[in-house]
Amino acid sequence: MSVAAVADVVSAVCFLGASLLALxxxxxxxxxxxxxxxxxxxxxxxxxxxxxxxxGLAVHLRDPRVxxxxxxxxxxxxxxxxxxxxxxGRAGYRTGKVRSDLLVVDELTLDSEAAxxxxxxxxxxxxxxxxxxSVVREAPEPxxxxxxxxxxxxxxxxxxxxR
Amino acid sequence: MTVVFVTCAxxxxxxxxxxxxxxxxxxxxxxxxxxxxxxxxxxxxxxxxFVAWAGRTDxxxxxxxxxxxGFIGAVSVARFAAAESEDERRIxxxxxxxRGRRRGRGGGRRRVEGDAGEAGEGERP
Numbered sequence: 001m002s003v004a005a006v007a008d009v010v011s012a013v014c015f016l017g018a019s020l021l022a023l024x025x026x027x028x029x030x031x032x033x034x035x036x037x038x039x040x041x042x043x044x045x046x047x048x049x050x051x052x053x054x055x056g057l058a059v060h061l062r063d064p065r066v067x068x069x070x071x072x073x074x075x076x077x078x079x080x081x082x083x084x085x086x087x088x089g090r091a092g093y094r095t096g097k098v099r100s101d102l103l104v105v106d107e108l109t110l111d112s113e114a115a116x117x118x119x120x121x122x123x124x125x126x127x128x129x130x131x132x133x134s135v136v137r138e139a140p141e142p143x144x145x146x147x148x149x150x151x152x153x154x155x156x157x158x159x160x161x162x163r
Numbered sequence: 164m165t166v167v168f169v170t171c172a173x174x175x176x177x178x179x180x181x182x183x184x185x186x187x188x189x190x191x192x193x194x195x196x197x198x199x200x201x202x203x204x205x206x207x208x209x210x211x212x213f214v215a216w217a218g219r220t221d222x223x224x225x226x227x228x229x230x231x232x233g234f235i236g237a238v239s240v241a242r243f244a245a246a247e248s249e250d251e252r253r254i255x256x257x258x259x260x261x262r263g264r265r266r267g268r269g270g271g272r273r274r275v276e277g278d279a280g281e282a283g284e285g286e287r288p
Contacts (some may be wrong), residue, residue, distance in 0.1 A: 011215065019212075026178035029185045035191070035194055064221050088237055095259045
């Protein structure tokens with residue numbers, strides 16, 4: 001088996017994998033029930049699918065002159081995809097597109113409610129309870145372990161407290 | 164290898180068709196913009212497939228440009244996405260479109276775009 005044959009097989013597998021990831025994203029974006037789940041499906045061809053496509057392309061072309069450009073494509077996509085996902089997730093949370101009944105953990109809502117209670121207490125002249133946030137956060141977790149936050153839930157900023 | 168290219172092209176076409184369905188039915192603008200992001204990344208994969216099939220390495224800068232600017236649309240739409248009520252979100256019926264107003268909104272503050280001439284009688288502010 002020559003080098004060209006091996007490269008052909010490798011690039012064919014990469015191309016098919018990238019295409020199947022795009023198909024998975026299509027099915028997921030069509031069938032998933034809410035915005036965060038659709039965003040989760042949408043990231044598959046954006047990073048992993050594109051990485052497979054770039055690897056397949058590099059192996060197929062075997063041209064050292066385009067390797068840098070292909071690496072640049074992947075770097076740019078990995079830099080920009082989180083930006084758009086963050087913005088869309090934040091806007092989705094603030095405009096009420098996140099279905100809280102589908103979430104396992106919703107730390108952002110808990111934190112913002114705790115912060116609002118704390119702000120009310122400060123406004124009323126009472127001493128703020130500083131431990132309240134961490135106490136509230138641990139309450140709904142049955143496993144004790146610290147799970148990853150669901151999907152692309154936006155970070156709580158000072159202006160993100162009111163939905 | 165041609166078989167692989169044709170198969171990949173067919174799979175990508177089916178994927179884009181499914182995603183475009185979400186673009187059409189997506190209940191909110193954010194669902195649509197997420198789906199359009201998937202269209203962009205699928206298009207990236209399609210261009211990459213074409214580069215491999217035709218050996219057109221001069222098209223690699225197209226991939227760079229697409230991966231650079233593909234996120235701008237989603238970011239700018241998400242920046243201006245506003246909370247909308249269930250009534251504003253739904254697709255109006257033909258009758259409501261003819262009357263130029265959405266039903267169930269007191270005062271008729273918001274008008275449906277593109278049908279200004281036939282706005283309801285006597286309700287215009």
